[in-house]
Every structure is written in C-alpha cells, then in structure tokens.
Amino acid sequence: DTGVSQDPRHKITKRGQNVTFRCDPISEHNRLYWYRQTLGQGPEFLTYFQNEAQLEKSRLLSDRFSAERPKGSFSTLEIQRTEQGDSAMYLCASSTYTDTQYFGPGTRLTVL
Amino acid sequence: AQSVTQPDIHITVSEGASLELRCNYSYGATPYLFWYVQSPGQGLQLLLKYFSGDTLVQGIKGFEAEFKRSQSSFNLRKPSVHWSDAAEYFCAVGAAAGNNRKLIWGLGTSLAVNP
Numbered sequence: 710d711t712g713v714s715q716d717p718r719h720k721i722t723k724r725g726q727n728v729t730f731r732c733d734p735i736s737e738h739n740r741l742y743w744y745r746q747t748l749g750q751g752p753e754f755l756t757y758f759q760n761e762a763q764l765e766k767s768r769l770l771s772d773r774f775s776a777e778r779p780k781g782s783f784s785t786l787e788i789q790r791t792e793q794g795d796s797a798m799y800l801c802a803s804s805t806y807t808d809t810q811y812f813g814p815g816t817r818l819t820v821l
Numbered sequence: 822a823q824s825v826t827q828p829d830i831h832i833t834v835s836e837g838a839s840l841e842l843r844c845n846y847s848y849g850a851t852p853y854l855f856w857y858v859q860s861p862g863q864g865l866q867l868l869l870k871y872f873s874g875d876t877l878v879q880g881i882k883g884f885e886a887e888f889k890r891s892q893s894s895f896n897l898r899k900p901s902v903h904w905s906d907a908a909e910y911f912c913a914v915g916a917a918a919g920n921n922r923k924l925i926w927g928l929g930t931s932l933a934v935n936p
Contacts, residue, residue, distance in 0.1 A: 713864075740922060742922070742923065742924075749928070749929075750928060750929075751825075751913075751926030751927050751928050751929050752911075752926050754923035754924065754925075757922055757923055759922075764922075765921060765923065767923075800864070800865065804922070808872075808915060808922060809855075809870055810855075810924060811867065812864045812865040812866075813864055814863065815864055
C-alpha cells in the first residue's frame with residue numbers, strides 16, 4: 710500500500726502565474742477529495758470526485774480553480790492567475806465507499 | 822449549519838498525564854465522526870472513526886473517543902500521554918449517507934507535552 714502521493718511537495722510562484730498540482734490516490738479508491746488548509750485552520754473542502762465525475766465543488770472555489778480526474782485515477786488541481794491569498798497547503802485525500810479518507814502529505818503553495 | 826467546534830486551541834500536559842480533547846458538532850444528518858492527527862511537516866493521519874454501533878471507539882497509538890449523541894460530542898482521550906503525541910489534533914464530521922462526502926473540520930487543538 711503506497712498511500713496517497715502529491716506532487717510537488719512545495720511550490721513557490723509569483724502572483725499572476727498558473728500552477729498545477731497532482732494527486733495520486735490509493736489505487737483501489739474511487740473517491741478523491743481536495744482540501745485547502747491555511748495556518749492555524751482546519752482543512753476546508755474544495756472539491757470531490759467519484760471516479761471521473763466531479764460531484765461537488767465548494768463555493769470557496771473561484772473560477773480560477775479547476776480540478777480534473779480524467780480517467781478516474783490521478784487528479785490535477787490548477788490555479789490560474791495566482792493571488793497571494795491562494796498561499797496555503799493543498800491536501801488530497803482518497804477513499805472507498807467506506808468513507809474513511811486517507812490523506813497525502815500535501816502541496817505547500819507560496820505566492821509571492 | 823454544519824460545524825465542528827474544538828473549544829481548546831492549545832493544551833499542555835505533562836508526559837504520563839491523561840488527556841481529553843473536546844469536540845462538539847452541529848450536523849443535520851446522521852454523522853460520521855473522525856479524529857485526525859497532524860505533526861509538523863506531515864500529512865493528516867487517521868486516529869479513529871465512529872460510524873455506528875459501540876459509542877466508545879478505539880484507535881491507534883492508545884487513543885479512544887466516545888460518541889455522545891445527546892451532547893453532540895466526540896471527545897478524544899488517552900490515559901497516559903507520551904512526548905511523541907505532541908501534534909495538532911483535528912475533529913471532523915461527515916455524512917453517513919448521500920452523495921455529499923466532504924468532511925467538515927474543527928480548527929484543531931495543538932497539544933504540547935512537557936517532559
């Protein structure tokens with residue numbers, strides 16, 4: 710069991726640039742989630758996939774954010790025209806139908 | 822409104838002392854309840870979960886939690902704390918049914934352990 714992996718672990722970018730993060734879930738997990746965590750806060754839900762279908766998207770997610778899971782396996786989260794307020798830890802989790810979510814190590818984004 | 826409250830932002834205990842971290846939730850449907858731990862630079866690790874059945878659940882690292890429906894609480898306990906337990910602890914609630922599977926999280930409780 711290799712666990713959930715995320716790439717990159719750290720990303721520093723300049724305001725206005727686009728960034729893309731990747732998440733590889735545990736292989737047999739059909740559900741995949743993205744959360745965002747800022748310092749001193751708990752994670753906030755961003756979006757959720759069941760297989761390749763994006764079933765829910767948070768109102769927190771502006772039009773600059775897009776997520777895909779094209780083949781129901783790995784997922785990507787893209788942020789266009791980054792802003793300083795996007796600086797956070799982006800967490801990916803996966804689960805089966807049993808609903809226990811297992812988390813990856815996260816991608817820490819710093820927008821300068 | 823769905824919410825999770827962890828009243829204690831920061832707790833300090835001595836090594837070997839007992840520990841209780843509080844969690845209260847507000848949720849309109851039957852909840853699933855979770856405790857996760859996050860160490861610096863690490864991802865979130867599941868400590869334990871409550872789905873149904875026995876309201877006292879056992880987890881990893883000697884932790885347990887008790888679900889009290891009448892109090893909307895899911896407090897985490899450990900009888901004897903070890904220095905390695907110093908970390909951030911998060912309580913989370915999710916739906917037991919339906920397509921909405923997101924977790925709602927508390928702000929976390931930071932645990933420090935004195936030698």
